[in-house]
Amino acid sequence: MPDTTVxxxxxxxxxxxxxxxxxxxxxxxxxxxxxxxxxxxxxxxEEGQFVSLLGPxxxxxxxxxxxxxxxxxxxxxxxxxxxxxxTGPGHDRGVVFQQHVLLPxxxxxxxxxxxxxxxxRNLPRAQREELADHYLETVKLGHAKDRRPxxxxxxxxxxxxxxxxxxxxxxxxxxxxxxxxxxxLTRVDLQNELLRLWESERRTVVMVTHxxxxxxxxxDRILVLSHGPAATVTQDIxxxxxxxxxxxxxxxxPRFYDLRAALLASLTAPTTDAA
Numbered sequence: 001m002p003d004t005t006v007x008x009x010x011x012x013x014x015x016x017x018x019x020x021x022x023x024x025x026x027x028x029x030x031x032x033x034x035x036x037x038x039x040x041x042x043x044x045x046e047e048g049q050f051v052s053l054l055g056p057x058x059x060x061x062x063x064x065x066x067x068x069x070x071x072x073x074x075x076x077x078x079x080x081x082x083x084x085x086x087t088g089p090g091h092d093r094g095v096v097f098q099q100h101v102l103l104p105x106x107x108x109x110x111x112x113x114x115x116x117x118x119x120x121r122n123l124p125r126a127q128r129e130e131l132a133d134h135y136l137e138t139v140k141l142g143h144a145k146d147r148r149p150x151x152x153x154x155x156x157x158x159x160x161x162x163x164x165x166x167x168x169x170x171x172x173x174x175x176x177x178x179x180x181x182x183x184x185l186t187r188v189d190l191q192n193e194l195l196r197l198w199e200s201e202r203r204t205v206v207m208v209t210h211x212x213x214x215x216x217x218x219x220d221r222i223l224v225l226s227h228g229p230a231a232t233v234t235q236d237i238x239x240x241x242x243x244x245x246x247x248x249x250x251x252x253x254p255r256f257y258d259l260r261a262a263l264l265a266s267l268t269a270p271t272t273d274a275a
């Protein structure tokens with residue numbers, strides 16, 4: 001077993017410092033009764049941390065992210081960001097989805113500016129344009145800023161989405177399997193781009209993924225969710241590898257394979273019924 005810090009979340013949690021999910025739960029009615037998606041999740045995330053939510057498909061990872069984004073309300077509990085309750089969507093949270101969600105009639109630059117015009121309207125237009133250009137250059141799309149989404153590859157479209165989210169300069173960046181639809185090589189390339197951009201700004205990030213390697217490469221902490229229904233966080237794992245890091249370097253470290261095996265075992269462990 002690698003040198004990780006693993007906390008049993010049945011015990012006490014650290015005091016909330018920046019983003020706090022305070023005993024939240026969520027479910028919905030269906031024709032056969034009530035379906036509890038997530039239940040009694042209580043976690044605290046420090047400012048500047050990169051945290052991944054890892055769990056089996058259908059366990060409620062995206063539901064948790066949606067509640068942080070303010071797109072869905074928890075049935076019970078509260079979510080606090082920088083000491084303020086989250087009661088709906090806000091410009092203090094930027095979201096990157098698995099699909100790019102770009103406006104097809106706008107260029108890459110216009111898509112980034114569209115978000116800035118809404119979220120940062122207090123800034124002079126010239127400054128918003130500088131921000132858009134800066135982040136497009138940062139994700140290596142300065143040469144393609146006048147192309148529309150249909151003229152861009154899938155990886156380039158996701159780069160625009162990442163540039164748009166970072167340009168808003170949110171307090172928290174929420175990533176919902178942002179590389180899940182990409183081929184393996186493009187995925188690794190974009191992971192490296194995201195790491196480089198995150199290292200330069202250290203924004204708080206919460207990412208949903210079911211990819212163990214991706215979680216280890218990118219994260220400071222990995223929160224493992226149990227199988228549903230009523231999924232909860234069962235492990236809070238501090239990733240032990242120094243930054244900056246890369247997949248190539250991790251492949252040379254035997255601790256990487258130990259941690260990977262432990263996480264895979266957690267994901268494939270059989271479910272147990274409550275007594």
